[in-house]
Amino acid sequence: MGVDQGDPVASLVDSGTQVVVDFTHPDVVMDNLRFCIENGIHAVVGTTGFDDARLETLRGWLAESPGTGVLIAPNFSIGAILMMRFSAIAAPFFESVEVVELHHPTKADAPSGTASRTAELIAAARREAGSAPIPDATSTGLEGARGADVDGVRVHSVRVRGLVAHQEVILGGLGETLTIRHDSLDRVSFTPGVLTGVRRIGSFPGLTVGLEHFLDLG
Amino acid sequence: MGVDQGDPVASLVDSGTQVVVDFTHPDVVMDNLRFCIENGIHAVVGTTGFDDARLETLRGWLAESPGTGVLIAPNFSIGAILMMRFSAIAAPFFESVEVVELHHPTKADAPSGTASRTAELIAAARREAGSAPIPDATSTGLEGARGADVDGVRVHSVRVRGLVAHQEVILGGLGETLTIRHDSLDRVSFTPGVLTGVRRIGSFPGLTVGLEHFLDLG
Amino acid sequence: MGVDQGDPVASLVDSGTQVVVDFTHPDVVMDNLRFCIENGIHAVVGTTGFDDARLETLRGWLAESPGTGVLIAPNFSIGAILMMRFSAIAAPFFESVEVVELHHPTKADAPSGTASRTAELIAAARREAGSAPIPDATSTGLEGARGADVDGVRVHSVRVRGLVAHQEVILGGLGETLTIRHDSLDRVSFTPGVLTGVRRIGSFPGLTVGLEHFLDLG
Amino acid sequence: MGVDQGDPVASLVDSGTQVVVDFTHPDVVMDNLRFCIENGIHAVVGTTGFDDARLETLRGWLAESPGTGVLIAPNFSIGAILMMRFSAIAAPFFESVEVVELHHPTKADAPSGTASRTAELIAAARREAGSAPIPDATSTGLEGARGADVDGVRVHSVRVRGLVAHQEVILGGLGETLTIRHDSLDRVSFTPGVLTGVRRIGSFPGLTVGLEHFLDLG
Numbered sequence: 001m002g003v004d005q006g007d008p009v010a011s012l013v014d015s016g017t018q019v020v021v022d023f024t025h026p027d028v029v030m031d032n033l034r035f036c037i038e039n040g041i042h043a044v045v046g047t048t049g050f051d052d053a054r055l056e057t058l059r060g061w062l063a064e065s066p067g068t069g070v071l072i073a074p075n076f077s078i079g080a081i082l083m084m085r086f087s088a089i090a091a092p093f094f095e096s097v098e099v100v101e102l103h104h105p106t107k108a109d110a111p112s113g114t115a116s117r118t119a120e121l122i123a124a125a126r127r128e129a130g131s132a133p134i135p136d137a138t139s140t141g142l143e144g145a146r147g148a149d150v151d152g153v154r155v156h157s158v159r160v161r162g163l164v165a166h167q168e169v170i171l172g173g174l175g176e177t178l179t180i181r182h183d184s185l186d187r188v189s190f191t192p193g194v195l196t197g198v199r200r201i202g203s204f205p206g207l208t209v210g211l212e213h214f215l216d217l218g
Numbered sequence: 219m220g221v222d223q224g225d226p227v228a229s230l231v232d233s234g235t236q237v238v239v240d241f242t243h244p245d246v247v248m249d250n251l252r253f254c255i256e257n258g259i260h261a262v263v264g265t266t267g268f269d270d271a272r273l274e275t276l277r278g279w280l281a282e283s284p285g286t287g288v289l290i291a292p293n294f295s296i297g298a299i300l301m302m303r304f305s306a307i308a309a310p311f312f313e314s315v316e317v318v319e320l321h322h323p324t325k326a327d328a329p330s331g332t333a334s335r336t337a338e339l340i341a342a343a344r345r346e347a348g349s350a351p352i353p354d355a356t357s358t359g360l361e362g363a364r365g366a367d368v369d370g371v372r373v374h375s376v377r378v379r380g381l382v383a384h385q386e387v388i389l390g391g392l393g394e395t396l397t398i399r400h401d402s403l404d405r406v407s408f409t410p411g412v413l414t415g416v417r418r419i420g421s422f423p424g425l426t427v428g429l430e431h432f433l434d435l436g
Numbered sequence: 437m438g439v440d441q442g443d444p445v446a447s448l449v450d451s452g453t454q455v456v457v458d459f460t461h462p463d464v465v466m467d468n469l470r471f472c473i474e475n476g477i478h479a480v481v482g483t484t485g486f487d488d489a490r491l492e493t494l495r496g497w498l499a500e501s502p503g504t505g506v507l508i509a510p511n512f513s514i515g516a517i518l519m520m521r522f523s524a525i526a527a528p529f530f531e532s533v534e535v536v537e538l539h540h541p542t543k544a545d546a547p548s549g550t551a552s553r554t555a556e557l558i559a560a561a562r563r564e565a566g567s568a569p570i571p572d573a574t575s576t577g578l579e580g581a582r583g584a585d586v587d588g589v590r591v592h593s594v595r596v597r598g599l600v601a602h603q604e605v606i607l608g609g610l611g612e613t614l615t616i617r618h619d620s621l622d623r624v625s626f627t628p629g630v631l632t633g634v635r636r637i638g639s640f641p642g643l644t645v646g647l648e649h650f651l652d653l654g
Numbered sequence: 655m656g657v658d659q660g661d662p663v664a665s666l667v668d669s670g671t672q673v674v675v676d677f678t679h680p681d682v683v684m685d686n687l688r689f690c691i692e693n694g695i696h697a698v699v700g701t702t703g704f705d706d707a708r709l710e711t712l713r714g715w716l717a718e719s720p721g722t723g724v725l726i727a728p729n730f731s732i733g734a735i736l737m738m739r740f741s742a743i744a745a746p747f748f749e750s751v752e753v754v755e756l757h758h759p760t761k762a763d764a765p766s767g768t769a770s771r772t773a774e775l776i777a778a779a780r781r782e783a784g785s786a787p788i789p790d791a792t793s794t795g796l797e798g799a800r801g802a803d804v805d806g807v808r809v810h811s812v813r814v815r816g817l818v819a820h821q822e823v824i825l826g827g828l829g830e831t832l833t834i835r836h837d838s839l840d841r842v843s844f845t846p847g848v849l850t851g852v853r854r855i856g857s858f859p860g861l862t863v864g865l866e867h868f869l870d871l872g
Contacts, residue, residue, distance in 0.1 A: 078311050079394040086304045086398070089435055093296050093410075096759055096814040102824070105750055105788075110795035134759075136813050141764035142802035145811040150796065156810040157799040159790050160750040162826030164621065170756070172816030175404030176297040179397075180304070185600065185621060186393030192311075217307055314541055314596040320606070323532055323570075328577035352541075354595050359546035360586065363593040366578035374592040375581040377572050378532040380608030382839065388538070390598030403818065403839060514747050515825075515832040522740045522834070525871055529732050529846075611840030612733040615833075616740070622829030628747075653743055 019198050022047055030054065033070060037061045042069045044197035046076055046190070050209075059207050069201045073211040076193030080114055080167075081212045083182040087169040088121040090178060092129035094171040097122055098147070102158040102166040110157035115167055116150050122169075123151035237416050240265055248272065251288060255279045260287045262415035264294055264408070268427075277425050287419045291429040294411030298332055298385075299430050301400040305387040306339040308396060310347030312389040315340055316365070320376040320384040328375035333385055334368050340387075341369035455634050458483055466490065469506060473497045478505045480633035482512055482626070486645075494643050505637045509647040512629030516550055516603075517648050519618040523605040524557040526614060528565030530607040533558055534583070538594040538602040546593035551603055552586050558605075559587035673852050676701055684708065687724060691715045696723045698851035700730055700844070704863075713861050723855045727865040730847030734768055734821075735866050737836040741823040742775040744832060746783030748825040751776055752801070756812040756820040764811035769821055770804050776823075777805035 019042045022032055026049030036043045038061070050072050058070055075081060091097050099122075101115035111119075134153070138146055147156040165184040170177060193211050200214045208214070237260045240250055244267030254261045256279070268290050276288055293299060309315050317340075319333035329337075352371070356364055365374040383402040388395060411429050418432045426432070455478045458468055462485030472479045474497075486508050494506055511517060527533050535558075537551035547555075570589065574582055583592040601620040606613060629647050636650045644650070673696045676686055680703030690697045692715070704726050712724055729735060745751050753776075755769035765773075788807065792800055801810040819838040824831060847865050854868045862868070 077394055078391070079389075079396040082304075082308050082311065082396055086300075086308075090300050090304075093300065093433070094815070096816070098812050098814055100754065100810070100812065106791045108791055108793045110792045110799040116796075135815060137760045137762055138764045138811075138813065139762045141811070142770075142804065142809070144798040144800065145764040145802035145809060146798065146813070147801065147810060148796035148799035154812070155796070155799060156754070156801060156812065157792075157795070158752050158754065158808070158810065158824060159792065159800070160752055160824050160826035160831060161748070161789065162619070162621065162625070162750070162829055162831040163824075170812060170814050170817075171297075172814035173296070173407065173410055175407030175409075175816055176295055176400065176402045177814060177816040178297040178300055179399040179401070181397040181399070182394065183397070183598070184394045185598065189391065189393030189598070192391055215311070312597070314598070316594050316596055318536065318592070318594065324573045326573055326575045328574045328581040334578075353597065355542045355544055356546045356593075356595065357544045359593070360552075360584035360591070362580040362582065363546040363584035363591060364580065364595070365583065365592060366581035368578065372594070373578070373581060374536070374583060374594065375574075375577070376534050376536065376590070376592065376606060377574065377582070378534055378606050378608035378613060379530070379571060380532070380611055380613040380837070380839065380843070381606075388594060388596050388599075390596035393598055395596060395598040401816070403816065407816070513830055514827070515830040518740075518744050518747065518832055522736075522744075526736050526740075529736065529869070607733075609732070609843065609846055611843035612731055612836065612838045614733040614736055615835040615837070617833040617835070618830065619833070620830045625827065625829030627829075628827055651747070 017041055019044060019201055021194060021198065033058060034061060037065045037068050040065060040068050042201040044194060044201055045070065045072045055207065062206050067205050069204045069206060071197050071201055071208045073197065075114065076190040076211060077184055078193050079182045079184065079189065083167060083169065083180050084118050084121055085212055085217060086180050087118055088125040090171050091122040091125045092131050094173045096134050097153060097169065097171045099153060099155045100158065100168045102160065102163050104163050105159040105161055107159065111148055111155045115155050118169060119150035119153035119155050122153050235259055237262060237419055239412060239416065251276060252279060255283045255286050258283060258286050260419040262289045262412060262419055264291060273425065273427065280424050285423050287422045287424060289415050289419055289426045291415065293332065294408040294429060295402055296411050297400045297402065297407065301385060301387065301398050302336050302339055303430055303435060304398050305336055306343040308389050309340040309343045310349050312391045314352050315371060315387065315389045317371060317373045318376065318386045320378065320381050322381050323377040323379055325377065329366055329373045333373050336387060337368035337371040337373050340371050453477055455480060455637055457630060457634065469494060470497060473501045473504050476501060476504050478637040480507045480630060480637055482509060491643065491645065498642050503641050505640045505642060507633050507637055507644045509633065511550065512626040512647060513620055514629050515618045515620065515625065519603065519605065519616050520554050520557055521648055521653060522616050523554055524561040526607050527558040527561045528567050530609045532570050533605065533607045534590045536592045536594065536604045538596065538599050540599050541595040541597055543595065547584055547591045551591050554605060555586035555589040555591050558589050671695055673698060673855055675848060675852065687712060688715060691719050691722050694719060694722050696855040698725045698848060698855055700727060709861065709863065716860050721859050723858045723860060725851050725855055725862045727851065729768065730844040730865060731838055732847050733836045733838065733843065737821060737823065737834050738772050738775055739866055739871060740834050741772055742779040744825050745776040745779045746785050748827045750788050751807060751823065751825045753807060753809045754812065754822045756814065756817050758817050759813040759815055761813065765802055765809045769809050772823060773804035773807040773809050776807050
C-alpha cells in the first residue's frame with residue numbers, strides 16, 4: 001500500500017505493514033522513521049539529507065528496537081553502485097584514474113554528486129593501499145582544462161543536450177586502460193535496487209548506509 | 219638473470235635463483251617446471267598449453283616439494299583480469315549481458331580467447347545465481363548479426379586495422395547499462411602483473427591458476 | 437492543425453494548409469499524397485513502404501503539379517543522417533570499416549534498418565572510390581562471431597536491456613581509428629528534422645528522397 | 655631519396671627530385687622552402703611554426719615560381735582531419751557540443767593543439783550559421799569541472815597512463831547525441847596523409863594550408 005502526504009501514517013500499523021519505502025523530503029523523513037522504528041517497521045530510505053548527527057539519532061532509536069532495520073541509500077541504481085565499487089577496487093592497481101561525468105545541460109551542479117562520491121572512494125582506496133600520487137605533467141594550458149580536483153582525483157563535467165546521466169571512470173597503467181561506464185537513461189533503473197532493499201532489509205537489523213551492503217559483491 | 223634457449227638451466231641453482239619467470243613453449247615448459255620444483259625454485263608461468271592432465275602432474279610434483287609455488291596465468295594483464303572478474307560479479311544483477319571484442323584484422327581466431335573466457339565466467343556466475351536466460355526477441359534478420367553464442371552469452375568480434383586488443387562487456391537492466399571496457403595497446407601491460415606474480419609467489423606454495431588469486435580484489 | 441484518422445482530409449484545403457506532415461501507414465499514404473499534390477500542398481513524409489514503383493507514381497503526379505514538393509525521408513533524426521553521411525565520406529580513406537548497432541532486446545530484426553542502410557552506403561562509396569576489399573584474416577572460430585555481411589561490410593547487432601537505439605561505425609587505418617557514434621534516446625529527436633523539412637520543402641519542388649538533401653552538409 | 659641534416663640540399667636538384675617532404679625544424683624550414691620553390695620542387699611540409707608572416711612570405715616566393723606547390727599541414731592524420739571537418743559541419747545542427755581529449759600524462763599542454771583547433775573550427779561554423787550560444791545551467795560546483803572555454807566551446811583534457819592520443823567531440827540535441835572520436839595509437843598513422851600530399855601536390859600549384867584541401871570530402 002502507499003501512503004501519500006496527509007494520510008495518517010498510523011494506518012501503516014493497522015495494516016500490518018512490514019517494510020516502508022521512504023522517498024520523501026528531509027523535513028519529514030526523521031518523523032517518519034521514528035514512527036516506523038517505534039512500531040518495528042523496517043524502512044528503505046532514498047530521501048536525502050542524512051548527516052552524521054541524523055545517522056547517530058537513528059542508531060539511538062534502533063538500539064531501542066532490536067530486530068528493526070533501516071537502510072539509507074544515496075543511490076538505488078545497481079549500475080551506479082557497481083561502478084563506484086569496481087572503481088574503488090581497481091584504483092590501487094593503476095597509476096592513473098580520472099572521472100568523466102556527462103549530463104543534460106540543465107543540471108545545476110558540476111561535478112555531479114555521484115562523480116564526487118566516486119572520486120572520494122577512489123582516493124580513499126588509493127590512500128589505504130599506499131598508491132603514489134596520480135602523474136600529471138601539465139605545465140601549460142588553459143584554466144579548467146584539467147577538470148576539478150576532488151581529493152587528488154580529476155573530475156570532468158560534460159553538459160550536452162540529449163544526454164541523461166552518464167559517468168565514465170578511466171583507469172590506466174603501462175600499455176592498458178580499464179574503463180567503467182554507467183549510463184542511466186530512466187529513473188526506472190532504481191526499481192530493482194529498491195526491491196532488493198525491501199526483500200533483504202529483514203535480514204539486516206540496525207542501520208545500514210549504502211545498498212552495496214545488501215548485494216553479494218564477492 | 220635471464221636464461222635463454224641452450225643455456226644450462228642448472229645455472230639457476232648455482233646462482234641461487236628464487237623465482238623463475240617462464241614465457242617459453244608448451245614443448246619445454248614441463249621440463250623447466252620439473253627442474254624448478256625439484257630445486258625449490260618458485261615459478262611464474264605465462265606459457266600456454268596447460269590442460270587438466272598437466273595441472274595434475276604439477277600438483278603431484280609440488281606435493282613432494284612443500285613450500286614451492288607455481289603460478290600458471292593465462293593472462294598477466296591486470297586490466298583484463300579485472301574486466302573478467304567485474305563482469306562475472308555484475309552479471310547476475312542485470313537482465314542482459316553481451317561481449318564485444320575488437321582486434322586488428324590479422325588475428326586468426328574469432329572470438330578471442332579472452333572474450334570466450336569472459337563469456338564462460340559470466341555464464342557460470344549467472345547459473346550459480348539462478349539468473350533467467352538473457353532476453354532476445356530477434357525473429358528476423360541476417361545470419362551472424364547476433365554474434366556467436368558462447369554458453370548462452372552473445373559475443374561479437376570486430377576486426378579493424380588500427381585497433382590493437384580491446385574488449386567491452388555491456389550489461390543492462392531497466393533504464394541503465396554498465397559497460398566494462400579494457401584497451402590493451404602494448405604488451406608492456408603484462409609487466410606489472412608479472413612483477414606482482416614474482417613478488418607474491420613465495421606466499422602461495424602449491425599450484426595457483428590465475429593471477430587474480432594474488433590480487434586483493436575485496 | 438492536425439488531421440486524425442477519419443477526419444475529412446478535404447479540411448486541409450479549406451484551411452489553407454501549405455505543408456502536410458504524414459506519419460501514417462503504407463496503406464493510406466498514397467491516397468493522402470495524391471490529394472495533397474492535386475491541391476498544391478507540400479508534403480513531408482515519414483511513413484514507410486516506398487518502393488521504386490511508388491516513387492515513380494509520385495514523380496508522375498508531381499509532374500502535373502509543378503511547384504509542389506514532396507519529401508520522403510526514411511529517417512528524420514539529423515544525428516542518424518549525419519552518421520550515415522560522414523561514414524560514407526570517410527569510408528574510402530580507411531582500410532577497414534565495421535558497423536555495430538545496439539538496441540533493446542525486444543527489437544525483432546537484426547541488423548537494424550539503419551545499420552543495413554549505413555553498410556550499403558559505405559559499400560557504395562568504397563566501390564566508387566575503387567577501395568580494396570576490407571581485410572579479414574579470420575580462419576578459425578565460432579559461427580556468427582564476425583557478424584553479418586552486408587555488401588561486404590560486417591554488421592554486429594547487440595541487444596541489451598536498458599539500451600534504446602545506438603550505432604557505431606568504426607573506421608581504421610594504420611595506427612588510427614575514427615569512430616562515429618549515434619545515440620538516440622527519445623523519438624523527440626525527430627522533431628528538428630521534421631521542422632527542417634517543413635521549413636524547406638517549399639524550396640524543393642518535385643520529389644526528394646532523404647532529408648540530407650535539405651541540410652547544408654558542405 | 656632522403657636528405658639528412660648536413661647533406662647538401664643542392665643534391666635534390668641534381669637528382670631530379672620533384673617533391674620534398676619536410677618534417678624538420680622551424681629554424682631551417684624557411685631556407686629549405688626557398689630553395690625548393692626557386693628550383694621548382696614541390697614541398698609537403700609537416701614542420702610547425704608557420705604564422706601569417708611566414709605564410710605571406712611563402713606566397714610571395716610562389717608567385718615567382720608558378721606551377722610549384724607547397725602544402726603546409728598541421729596534421730597529416732586523415733582521421734584527425736576528418737574528425738575536425740565532420741565536427742565543424744555537424745556543429746550548427748545541434749544545440750550543444752563539447753570536446754574531450756585524452757592523452758598520456760607526460761603531455762605538457764592542456765588542452766592539446768588539436769582540441770583547441772577543433773573547438774575554434776566548431777565555434778566559427780556556429781557563428782557563421784548564427785547558432786545560439788551553447789546552453790549551460792551550471793550554477794554551483796568546483797572550479798575547473800566544466801573544462802576550459804575555447805571560443806565558447808568547452809574542452810576537457812584527460813591525462814591517463816596507457817593512453818596515447820584520443821579525442822571525442824560530443825554533439826547533442828533533443829533526444830540524441832552524435833559522437834565523433836579519433837584514436838591515434840601510432841605515428842605511422844601520418845603515412846597515408848603524407849603519401850596523399852606527395853601524390854597530389856603537383857595538381858595544387860601555389861600555397862595550400864591543410865591536407866583537407868587535397869581530400870575529396872564531398
